[in-house]
Amino acid sequence: MTSTERSATPPRKTRQRAEIRSAVEALDGFATSQDIHDRMRHDGSAVGLATVYRTLAAMATAGELDAIRTPDGQVAYRTCSPGHHHHLVCRTCGRTEEITLPGLEAMVRTIASDHGFGELDHELEFFGICGSCSRP
Amino acid sequence: MTSTERSATPPRKTRQRAEIRSAVEALDGFATSQDIHDRMRHDGSAVGLATVYRTLAAMATAGELDAIRTPDGQVAYRTCSPGHHHHLVCRTCGRTEEITLPGLEAMVRTIASDHGFGELDHELEFFGICGSCSRP
DNA sequence: TTCTAAATGAGAATGATTCCCATGACGTCC
DNA sequence: GGACGTCATGGGAATCATTCTCATTTAGAA
Ligand SMILES: [Mn+2]
Ligand SMILES: [Mn+2]
Ligand SMILES: [Zn+2]
Ligand SMILES: [Zn+2]
Numbered sequence: 251m252t253s254t255e256r257s258a259t260p261p262r263k264t265r266q267r268a269e270i271r272s273a274v275e276a277l278d279g280f281a282t283s284q285d286i287h288d289r290m291r292h293d294g295s296a297v298g299l300a301t302v303y304r305t306l307a308a309m310a311t312a313g314e315l316d317a318i319r320t321p322d323g324q325v326a327y328r329t330c331s332p333g334h335h336h337h338l339v340c341r342t343c344g345r346t347e348e349i350t351l352p353g354l355e356a357m358v359r360t361i362a363s364d365h366g367f368g369e370l371d372h373e374l375e376f377f378g379i380c381g382s383c384s385r386p
Numbered sequence: 387m388t389s390t391e392r393s394a395t396p397p398r399k400t401r402q403r404a405e406i407r408s409a410v411e412a413l414d415g416f417a418t419s420q421d422i423h424d425r426m427r428h429d430g431s432a433v434g435l436a437t438v439y440r441t442l443a444a445m446a447t448a449g450e451l452d453a454i455r456t457p458d459g460q461v462a463y464r465t466c467s468p469g470h471h472h473h474l475v476c477r478t479c480g481r482t483e484e485i486t487l488p489g490l491e492a493m494v495r496t497i498a499s500d501h502g503f504g505e506l507d508h509e510l511e512f513f514g515i516c517g518s519c520s521r522p
Numbered sequence: 523t524t525c526t527a528a529a530t531g532a533g534a535a536t537g538a539t540t541c542c543c544a545t546g547a548c549g550t551c552c
Numbered sequence: 553g554g555a556c557g558t559c560a561t562g563g564g565a566a567t568c569a570t571t572c573t574c575a576t577t578t579a580g581a582a
């Protein structure tokens with residue numbers, strides 16, 4: 251489910267795309283398109299907001315970034331390791347840890363087929379308070 | 387974490403609140419505030435959109451309804467059984483099945499404390515295609 | 523270099539949700 | 553029952569993340 255997407259034409263290499271990529275890679279946790287746009291601005295990089303939105307969405311679709319939806323509804327991106335995994339996100343500082351739940355995936359398939367559901371997809375993110383934020 | 391919330395004053399009983407409650411209870415799957423407002427309209431019930439938004443959000447906060455965020459970002463509500471559980475939602479027709487993942491909760495606590503995270507909360511929803519929708 | 527399709531960006535548009543605030547209606551205490 | 557303070561309502565404006573429009577630029581192939 252991650253290797254069958256063949257985009258006819260790879261995206262063109264532009265200054266904007268390169269700058270967006272390095273901005274995203276410089277992050278620790280998740281950040282929204284606007285966060286990234288602001289950060290780039292602050293660092294002297296001039297890229298249109300619409301381009302940041304478009305590019306991040308495209309990179310996520312291509313599997314180069316992970317996208318989550320924050321509790322208040324915004325979409326946030328982060329570079330991530332290949333392969334399926336989930337995240338443990340600090341509600342306070344945004345620090346993110348990648349986690350895998352070996353047992354979960356099988357569990358999911360079983361339950362889904364028990365209910366006759368197919369083409370299953372799941373969205374699982376954990377939100378908590380990280381160590382540094384709970385005891386400063 | 388579900389029994390300690392004591393609201394000082396229970397909400398007043400109004401025609402609007404009663405009508406919204408029955409509209410929600412008549413649903414099979416999840417529906418957004420606008421969906422419910424439309425349905426009520428269609429059924430001859432006149433309630434302001436803002437009131438539907440406020441009331442559903444309040445009922446969800448009070449634990450009377452479950453709220454999820456659909457893949458396209460909207461908030462949807464549904465009456466639900468008491469106790470912690472998750473949902474299996476059909477991407478096509480919206481039909482929803484409640485599921486429990488007995489092993490997951492313990493798994494979550496373990497992993498969270500391994501990473502030093504506390505006050506953990508998790509949001510897990512499954513989206514798939516139900517039996518009726520995949521082979522009609 | 524030439525040419526064309528893709529990418530960019532500034533601003534307008536969209537759309538879900540929330541805010542504002544004047545008006546109406548619970549619930550309580552006479 | 554009636555008076556009253558408070559909460560609830562609703563219509564429309566406001567918000568705000570995201571998407572769209574479209575004129576202009578540019579990557580990349582030939
Ligand atoms: Mn990741
Ligand atoms: Mn439920
Ligand atoms: Zn933290
Ligand atoms: Zn279905």
